[in-house]
Each structure stands twice: as C-alpha cells, then as structure tokens.
Amino acid sequence: MTTSARLDKVVIRFAGDSGDGMQLTGDRFTSDTAALGNDLSTLPNFPAEIRAPQGTLPGVSSFQLHFADHDVLTPGDAPDVLVAMNPAALRANLADVPRGATIIVNTDEFNRRNLAKVGYATNPLEDGSLQSWQVRPVALTSITVEALAEFDGLTRKEKERAKNMFALGLLSWMFSRPTAGTEAFLKTKFADKPEILAANLAALYAGLHYGETTEDFAVRYEIAPAAMPPGTYRNITGNTALAYGFVAASHRSGLPLVLGSYPITPASDILHVLSGLKRHGVTTLQAEDEIAGIGMALGAAFGGALGLTTTSGPGVALKSETIGLAVSLELPLVIVDVQRGGPSTGLPTKTEQSDLLQAMFGRNGESPVPILAPQSPADCFDIALEAVRIATAYRTPVLVLSDGYLANGSEPWRVPSVAELPTVKVEFATQPNGESDDGTPAFHPYLRDGETLARPWAVPGTPGLEHRIGGIEKANITGNISYDPDNHDLMVRLRAEKIAGAVVPDLEVDDPTGDAEVLVLGWGSTYGPIAAAAREARSLGMRVARGHLRHLNPFPGNLGEVLRAYPKVLVPEMNTGQLALLLRAAYLVDVQSVSQVRGMPFTTGELVAAITAAVDAGRPVAPATAGGRR
Amino acid sequence: MSTPIDLGMPRSGLADIPTLAEGRAPQTKKEFTSDQEVRWCPGCGDYAVLAAVQGFLPDLGLRRENIVFVSGIGCSSRFPYYLDTYGMHSIHGRAPSIATGLATSRPDLSVWVVTGDGDALSIGGNHLIHALRRNVNITILLFNNKIYGLTKGQYSPTSEPGTVTKSTPMGSLDTPFNPVSLALGAEATFVARTMDSDRAHLTGVLRQAAEHRGAALVEIYQNCPIFNDGAFQLIKDRDSQAARLVKLVDGEPVSAGTDPDRRVLVREPNGSVTFVPEAEAAGRPVVVHHAGDPDPTAAFALSRLDDGTMAHVPMGVFRNVTRPTYDDLVREQVATAVQGAGRPADDAALDSLLRGQDTWTVS
Numbered sequence: 001m002t003t004s005a006r007l008d009k010v011v012i013r014f015a016g017d018s019g020d021g022m023q024l025t026g027d028r029f030t031s032d033t034a035a036l037g038n039d040l041s042t043l044p045n046f047p048a049e050i051r052a053p054q055g056t057l058p059g060v061s062s063f064q065l066h067f068a069d070h071d072v073l074t075p076g077d078a079p080d081v082l083v084a085m086n087p088a089a090l091r092a093n094l095a096d097v098p099r100g101a102t103i104i105v106n107t108d109e110f111n112r113r114n115l116a117k118v119g120y121a122t123n124p125l126e127d128g129s130l131q132s133w134q135v136r137p138v139a140l141t142s143i144t145v146e147a148l149a150e151f152d153g154l155t156r157k158e159k160e161r162a163k164n165m166f167a168l169g170l171l172s173w174m175f176s177r178p179t180a181g182t183e184a185f186l187k188t189k190f191a192d193k194p195e196i197l198a199a200n201l202a203a204l205y206a207g208l209h210y211g212e213t214t215e216d217f218a219v220r221y222e223i224a225p226a227a228m229p230p231g232t233y234r235n236i237t238g239n240t241a242l243a244y245g246f247v248a249a250s251h252r253s254g255l256p257l258v259l260g261s262y263p264i265t266p267a268s269d270i271l272h273v274l275s276g277l278k279r280h281g282v283t284t285l286q287a288e289d290e291i292a293g294i295g296m297a298l299g300a301a302f303g304g305a306l307g308l309t310t311t312s313g314p315g316v317a318l319k320s321e322t323i324g325l326a327v328s329l330e331l332p333l334v335i336v337d338v339q340r341g342g343p344s345t346g347l348p349t350k351t352e353q354s355d356l357l358q359a360m361f362g363r364n365g366e367s368p369v370p371i372l373a374p375q376s377p378a379d380c381f382d383i384a385l386e387a388v389r390i391a392t393a394y395r396t397p398v399l400v401l402s403d404g405y406l407a408n409g410s411e412p413w414r415v416p417s418v419a420e421l422p423t424v425k426v427e428f429a430t431q432p433n434g435e436s437d438d439g440t441p442a443f444h445p446y447l448r449d450g451e452t453l454a455r456p457w458a459v460p461g462t463p464g465l466e467h468r469i470g471g472i473e474k475a476n477i478t479g480n481i482s483y484d485p486d487n488h489d490l491m492v493r494l495r496a497e498k499i500a501g502a503v504v505p506d507l508e509v510d511d512p513t514g515d516a517e518v519l520v521l522g523w524g525s526t527y528g529p530i531a532a533a534a535r536e537a538r539s540l541g542m543r544v545a546r547g548h549l550r551h552l553n554p555f556p557g558n559l560g561e562v563l564r565a566y567p568k569v570l571v572p573e574m575n576t577g578q579l580a581l582l583l584r585a586a587y588l589v590d591v592q593s594v595s596q597v598r599g600m601p602f603t604t605g606e607l608v609a610a611i612t613a614a615v616d617a618g619r620p621v622a623p624a625t626a627g628g629r630r
Numbered sequence: 631m632s633t634p635i636d637l638g639m640p641r642s643g644l645a646d647i648p649t650l651a652e653g654r655a656p657q658t659k660k661e662f663t664s665d666q667e668v669r670w671c672p673g674c675g676d677y678a679v680l681a682a683v684q685g686f687l688p689d690l691g692l693r694r695e696n697i698v699f700v701s702g703i704g705c706s707s708r709f710p711y712y713l714d715t716y717g718m719h720s721i722h723g724r725a726p727s728i729a730t731g732l733a734t735s736r737p738d739l740s741v742w743v744v745t746g747d748g749d750a751l752s753i754g755g756n757h758l759i760h761a762l763r764r765n766v767n768i769t770i771l772l773f774n775n776k777i778y779g780l781t782k783g784q785y786s787p788t789s790e791p792g793t794v795t796k797s798t799p800m801g802s803l804d805t806p807f808n809p810v811s812l813a814l815g816a817e818a819t820f821v822a823r824t825m826d827s828d829r830a831h832l833t834g835v836l837r838q839a840a841e842h843r844g845a846a847l848v849e850i851y852q853n854c855p856i857f858n859d860g861a862f863q864l865i866k867d868r869d870s871q872a873a874r875l876v877k878l879v880d881g882e883p884v885s886a887g888t889d890p891d892r893r894v895l896v897r898e899p900n901g902s903v904t905f906v907p908e909a910e911a912a913g914r915p916v917v918v919h920h921a922g923d924p925d926p927t928a929a930f931a932l933s934r935l936d937d938g939t940m941a942h943v944p945m946g947v948f949r950n951v952t953r954p955t956y957d958d959l960v961r962e963q964v965a966t967a968v969q970g971a972g973r974p975a976d977d978a979a980l981d982s983l984l985r986g987q988d989t990w991t992v993s
Contacts, residue, residue: 234985251975251980279970302732
C-alpha cells in the first residue's frame with residue numbers, strides 16, 4: 001500500500017564506484033527535477049583518478065542534489081537519502097548522513113571481498129550498526145540483470161552496467177519525478193546502439209516498477225514546484241554558463257572570440273563547450289602549454305579579437321608573465337581561473353578559493369588587474385559579460401575567479417533573451433590622434449582617454465597607425481621605449497589609477513532589520529551557504545546583514561562605508577583568510593575571518609555556528625534568550 | 631576535418647594579404663624605417679639584417695599596415711622597434727605563440743617572428759617546435775650568434791661544447807642544438823639557413839620564406855662583435871669559405887669548393903653521405919638537392935653535414951614543401967560550421983543556444 005507525503009525539501013546523495021555512473025545518474029535526476037519546477041543546487045564530488053581501483057574508498061564518486069519548493073541556496077549539508085552502490089560508498093559517506101535518514105544499499109556488492117577492501121570486519125547490513133538509519137536493502141545488480149534476461153546480445157557485465165538506470169528509476173518513483181527527459185536523453189546517447197538503449201530503458205522502467213510494487217518503499221514523496229520569477233528556465237553548470245557568457249559577449253561586442261587554452265581540471269569543460277560553438281564564429285586553439293594558451297589569446301587581442309584563456313590555479317602561475325605583458329601592452333584580455341585546492345597540484349577535483357592573492361599580486365612589478373568572481377553557477381554567465389565590459393573599456397587583462405564548486409555545480413537559470421543583454425561597445429582607433437615633432441599627423445598609442453585612462457586600440461591593418469608596443473617601459477603618450485625615472489613613476493601610477501578607477505557597481509547589503517549585529521561578507525561560491533546561513537540565523541532571532549562581492553579589484557566604492565557600519569564583520573572563505581587580509585589592508589577594519597580548506601563548500605551549519613558565536617561575543621552578558629535560540 | 635582545402639597549386643603565404651593600390655608608387659626602404667634610433671652595438675650583424683629586411687619588404691608590394699613583426703627578448707628582439715610596421719616586442723621565448731594567435735585570427739596579415747638562439751631554442755623551444763609542427767603561416771627569423779648577448783656573454787644552446795664564458799669558466803658542457811636539424815625534426819615545411827653578411831643570399835631566402843604558405847624557419851648566422859666575435863669567420867673569410875660553404879641549389883648536385891678542388895656529395899651503401907672529389911664521383915650516386923622532397927630524410931642528412939667544425943656548412947633552402955597550414959584549417963572549420971548551420975549567428979541563433987534542449991516555463 002503506497003501513501004504519498006509532501007516534503008518541502010530533499011537532499012539526495014548518489015554514491016558509488018567511479019565506474020558506476022553516479023555523475024550521470026545525478027545529472028539525469030537533476031534534469032528531471034528541474035523540469036518539475038523545483039529549485040535546486042548540485043554538488044558533484046569525484047576523485048582525480050579516472051578509474052581508481054574498483055570498490056576502494058579513493059574510488060568513490062558522489063553527486064549530491066538539493067531540491068525544494070522554495071529557493072535553494074546550497075547543495076544541502078546532509079543527505080536525507082543516501083544511495084550507496086557498494087560498501088566503499090557507504091563507508092565514505094555514512095558520517096555525513098544524519099541518523100534517521102534513508103539509506104538505499106545495493107546488497108549485491110556487500111560480499112566479503114568488497115567489505116574487506118574498505119575495512120569492514122562484519123557486514124554493516126547485518127551487524128546492527130545501521131540501526132539508527134532507515135536502511136532499504138535492494139539487490140540492485142541482480143534485479144537489473146534479471147530484468148534484462150531477454151537481452152541475449154548483452155554480456156552479464158553489460159547488463160550490470162545498467163544498474164544505475166535501475167537506481168534512477170527507483171528514486172524517480174520515490175520522489176515522483178518524470179522520466180521523459182531521461183528517456184529522450186538515452187535515445188540520443190545510444191541512437192546507434194539500439195540494444196544498449198533498450199536495455200537501459202528496461203532497467204529504468206524496472207526501477208520504477210520496483211518502487212511501485214515493493215512494500216519496502218511504502219511512501220512516495222512529492223515536492224511542489226518552487227515559486228520563481230516568471231520566465232524560461234534551464235539547468236546550467238558554471239563552466240557552461242561561462243562559455244555561453246563569452247559567446248554572448250562576443251556577439252554583443254562584435255569581436256570574434258578566440259580562446260587559447262590548455263586542458264586542466266576543473267576548467268577543461270569551458271574549452272570543450274566553446275570548441276563545439278564554432279557555428280557562432282568561435283575559434284578555439286588547444287595550445288602546447290598554459291603559456292602558449294594565453295600567448296595565442298593575447299596575439300588575437302592585438303589583432304582586434306576578444307582574447308580569452310581558461311585555466312586553474314597552476315595554469316595562472318604559468319601565465320603570470322604574459323598577464324604582466326598584457327598589463328604593460330594595455331590590451332583587452334580575459335583570464336578565467338577555475339580555482340581548485342592548492343598549493344601545487346593540490347586537489348584537482350576539489351574546490352577552494354585560494355587564488356585570490358595570486359590574482360591580485362602574483363606578478364612581477366606593479367601589475368594591477370581587475371578581478372571578478374561569480375557567486376553561483378548561473379551568475380557565471382553575467383560575470384563573463386562583465387569581464388568583457390571591463391577588459392574592453394579599460395584595455396586591460398581581467399581575471400575571473402570561478403571555482404570547482406561553481407564549475408561543476410548546477411542550478412536553474414532564467415534564460416535571458418539576447419536582446420536584453422548589455423551591449424559591449426568597442427571602438428578601434430582609425431585616425432592619427434596627435435602630431436609628431438615636425439607637425440605632421442601621428443598616432444600616439446599611449447595617449448589616454450581622459451575619463452577611462454584607456455589607451456587607443458589600433459589594430460594591424462589600419463593605415464597610418466603603424467606602431468610598436470612591448471613589455472619595456474614606454475614613454476607616456478608616444479609609447480616609445482623610455483628608461484626615464486619620472487616617466488616610469490608616472491606610467492606605474494597611471495596604470496594603477498586606471499584600474500582603481502574602473503567603474504564597478506556599489507555593494508548591495510541585505511540587512512532586513514537595518515540594525516544588524518553582524519555583517520557576513522563573502523565572495524565567489526560561498527554565496528549560497530552564506531545566504532542560507534543568514535536566513536537560518538535570522539529565523540533564530542539574530543540580526544544578520546549579508547553582502548557579497550563580485551568585484552574584488554577594484555572593490556565597490558561604498559565598501560569601506562559598509563564595513564564601518566557594522567559592529568562585527570565576518571568573512572567566510574575557503575582559504576585561510578585572503579579577502580580578510582585585503583580588507584584589513586585597504587580599510588583598517590578588524591574583520592573576522594571564518595575559514596576552512598577541506599576541498600568542499602561550507603555547510604550552512606558551520607556558518608550558522610560562526611554567526612552565532614560572533615553575535616554572542618558581541619553581547620556583553622549572554623541574555624536569557626540565547627539558550628533558546630539554539 | 632570536414633571540407634578539404636584545394637591545394638592543387640601551392641598558395642602563396644601572401645595570398646590573402648592586401649597589396650598596394652594599383653598605380654601607387656612602390657614603397658621605399660625609408661617608409662619601412664621607424665623614427666627610433668637603432669641601439670645595437672657598433673659592428674653588430676643585426677644592422678645588416680635590418681637593412682636587408684627594410685630594403686626587401688617594399689618588394690613584396692604589401693600594404694605596410696598589414697605587416698606585423700613579433701619578437702621575444704634578446705638583442706635581436708629589438709628588431710620590431712626599427713621597422714615602421716605594426717610590431718610587438720613581447721616576452722622571452724613566447725613570440726611564436728603570440729604570432730600563432732594573431733596569424734590564426736587575421737589571415738590578412740603578414741606575420742613575422744624575430745628571435746635569437748636563446749629566445750627560440752632555450753626558453754622558447756617548446757613554442758618553436760609546436761609552431762613548426764602546426765605549420766602556422768608565419769615567417770620566423772632566427773638570429774643565431776651562438777652566444778647570449780643581452781645578458782652579457784653566457785653560452786647559448788647553439789654554443790659549441792667547451793665554450794668558455796662567464797657562466798662556464800671551465801667550458802660549457804652541453805651538446806648544442808643544430809637549429810636546422812631541430813626544425814626538420816619538428817616537420818617544418820620550410821627550413822633555410824643564410825648569413826648576415828651575404829645580403830643577396832639573405833634577401834633571396836627571405837623572399838622565398840615570405841612566399842611560403844606555412845611556418846618558415848630561417849636561421850641567420852649573425853656575428854656578435856662583443857661576446858662571440860668571429861664565430862663565423864671560417865665561412866665569411868674569402869679564402870676559407872669556398873671550400874666550406876655548401877650552397878644548396880634546387881635540382882643541382884650538392885657540392886663544395888670550386889674547380890679544380892670541387893667535391894660532390896655521394897650516398898654511401900649504408901645510406902650516409904660523404905663528400906668526394908668530383909673526379910671520384912663517376913658512377914656513384916651523387917646527391918641532388920630537392921627542397922620539395924616530401925621525405926625530410928635527405929634534408930636532415932644535409933643539416934648534419936656541419937659537425938660543428940664548419941668543415942662543410944650548407945646554406946640555402948633545405949626544405950620547402952606544401953602542407954595545409956594550421957591557421958587555414960582552423961578558419962576552414964569555423965567557416966564550415968557557420969555555413970553548415972544554415973542560418974547566420976544572429977540573436978535568434980544565440981537565443982536558441984542559451985535555451986538549450988531542456989527548458990521549462992514559470993508563469
């Protein structure tokens with residue numbers, strides 16, 4: 001007998017071996033969930049090894065999805081449902097699963113060998129250690145194989161491989177998800193392998209039917225659609241949103257997009273997506289190394305294209321000399337750093353925000369560049385357009401700091417219509433702008449615009465404007481080589497003034513009561529966890545203000561004023577306090593750093609605890625209500 | 631690859647570059663000379679190369695604004711400042727990558743790279759070989775003086791073993807690169823060697839390099855009067871050069887020396903090549919130079935004739951073959967994709983991309 005229950009939010013984590021297809025299962029469940037109109041947020045988490053030894057802890061790959069009938073800000077702290085495809089997946093994830101939550105296990109994999117591989121002396125399904133959880137044992141592998149008994153052309157191994165579709169079917173039934181999207185997806189994916197297609201569909205339906213007919217799953221849940229602003233929505237990851245943003249910027253500016261890039265996790269998907277968009281006039285060049293990647297982009301920019309290079313932290317280190325050259329040449333260029341755990345190779349597939357100071361200072365000489373950071377996967381689209389606006393308006397390289405969490409995480413995105421996007425206006429120099437000593441018309445490549453301090457962008461092919469630029473210090477206005485002390489001092493200050501004066505919007509502060517005890521200020525992908533934590537802290541009676549920086553250099557003009565307006569400022573970062581250092585240096589405000597570098601986003605709980613501690617510390621004697629608040 | 635490019639006749643490397651309007655007087659060397667004071671050391675071989683380039687560029691008939699010189703770091707890399715074309719003096723070793731981005735996005739430009747033995751073969755070795763293997767339509771002038779000049783006299787990757795410098799007081803230990811061998815190994819489609827002091831030869835090689843569609847590497851032996859003076863004296867000195875220089879002429883037997891001491895190159899039974907007096911060559915397989923030979927083996931063998939002692943130094947074009955260029959192919963893919971889409975990349979096309987396959991509507 002099946003009953004139906006209504007939930008307002010659910011967090012599901014699919015976990016299995018790297019080869020079990022958990023990322024695909026998660027992706028499909030996400031798409032089908034998005035189609036229902038739930039708001040959602042996802043967190044893929046996978047090892048750097050492509051195929052770590054089967055059944056081991058390092059080989060566990062997981063995909064967490066949080067969906068709800070209201071706006072979702074994070075992928076969720078703790079799963080309500082864990083799908084564990086083998087003992088390794090159970091062992092690696094159990095600590096995150098609160099007692100009382102549901103655990104669906106694939107019993108077929110709980111044999112002596114697999115248990116021993118991950119250090120289980122006894123079978124946790126039998127030794128009573130899982131009593132506090134609602135365990136739903138399902139012989140996923142054998143039921144899948146049985147359901148595919150009629151597929152004579154497939155080996156047992158091939159049949160076993162469809163077990164992720166069985167799991168998807170079962171979960172789709174439990175949470176009342178439609179499967180039409182997945183069916184269409186499979187039909188495209190296996191268009192030329194009809195038997196594999198039929199087997200995957202059969203496994204999917206078998207999972208659905210299993211849920212419907214088994215007493216084990218007596219309750220199915222419904223999550224109503226979330227209230228979202230009207231519009232057309234799609235689900236999008238940060239890397240795809242960045243790629244699309246640059247194509248849109250190219251379209252709106254009329255500059256052809258040229259990407260020079262070298263594959264690196266977790267940035268490679270931007271290269272992959274853009275290489276598929278040649279139809280939009282996009283040129284992608286896979287370079288021999290990181291340095292050549294940015295060199296190609298800079299060469300294209302010299303020729304009047306929109307030059308782009310995409311990488312992660314180690315790649316930025318290699319590109320830093322060329323970024324410095326672009327600072328000196330004063331040409332537009334965009335560098336995307338999808339940050340990951342460091343130093344060195346660090347944690348290639350895990351997220352971190354530890355490249356802020358590298359972006360800010362990681363070059364020789366006085367070499368300022370604008371820095372932007374998207375705050376969510378969908379915001380990556382807008383940040384790309386903003387980066388191109390600043391790069392072209394001020395003729396400067398711009399650094400965009402995304403991170404692994406934004407890159408692979410996804411959320412619903414209200415798709416803008418192209419006509420409503422900002423226009424990026426670019427004017428090339430076409431005429432001489434001065435006179436030479438003898439009074440004849442001449443082109444002065446370093447004669448600046450009075451307002452923006454940008455120099456003219458004169459591209460090869462323009463008659464009469466032939467000129468030479470380079471990394472050696474240039475004389476102000478003429479651009480000729482100059483070693484003059486006063487000229488160098490002037491040029492250093494002009495370049496700094498140009499970047500410091502770039503127009504960026506003011507910081508908006510969310511302070512519902514207007515008298516918050518604490519301001520939580522973040523940047524980048526901590527947006528979701530901070531917003532969720534602020535919401536929770538407010539519901540517990542704390543007065544919390546919240547602001548999020550998308551512009552890290554230059555800072556918004558009102559930032560100092562905002563910082564000084566609150567008795568306490570908390571700065572949560574997935575590093576050891578890099579933004580906090582910059583804020584203290586720039587504004588002499590004693591901000592308090594909240595930091596963790598675990599390769600994973602903050603949980604809402606961690607940040608609520610930090611906010612609570614700050615609020616408590618700000619109150620001289622703990623009031624009577626304090627206990628009740630927690 | 632979708633659409634093959636018609637390569638029935640080799641296209642000129644200058645094919646897509648705008649030329650001077652008809653009836654316009656030819657450009658002059660003066661027009662190609664910038665107003666900047668040249669700051670190389672007195673007697674530097676770079677002066678001769680600069681004069682040759684300034685004198686030869688007008689002959690190409692290209693619009694001056696469509697010519698770009700990109701350089702790295704080193705004495706020779708100051709070159710672009712002295713030419714009144716577009717130019718970029720970039721950073722150490724990276725000029726080939728910058729030139730690749732420029733040439734790929736702008737088929738209407740004649741893109742030149744000026745580099746030295748340190749810039750191209752030490753710090754920039756990676757970019758050089760990849761530009762050559764990709765066959766980007768650029769012309770690379772590699773000034774080889776076998777020494778580091780700008781940093782004041784350390785040995786370079788082309789210095790002979792045992793070179794005593796400030797950084798190698800007991801003599802250098804590294805085996806040097808032979809730039810021509812390296813370029814041939816990277817499957818460059820045009821490889822040549824010439825010398826700063828032979829204006830006519832230099833100009834002839836540069837013209838062929840410019841007209842070659844694809845990456846052209848020209849090694850220019852260039853004297854550094856301060857740190858490595860006389861490095862090429864054996865092949866510059868009138869008395870000694872005749873026996874040593876091997877002038878490569880397409881379709882002619884490879885020979886050294888003058889009558890009656892002329893020697894010709896013959897192939898030994900084991901495949902190696904040796905010079906023998908002309909009189910002894912009768913009946914033996916004489917090596918005839920074919921720069922257009924698709925197989926680079928013979929060109930490579932020629933590049934090995936100089937064992938470092940300058941006993942035999944081939945000069946001229948080692949290899950000149952046709953292979954699709956990277957930049958043409960990149961542009962072709964984009965053009966094919968744009969055409970294949972059947973409609974322009976307009977707002978509607980972009981709207982459709984942004985929406986994707988899987989949307990839902992909230993009203």
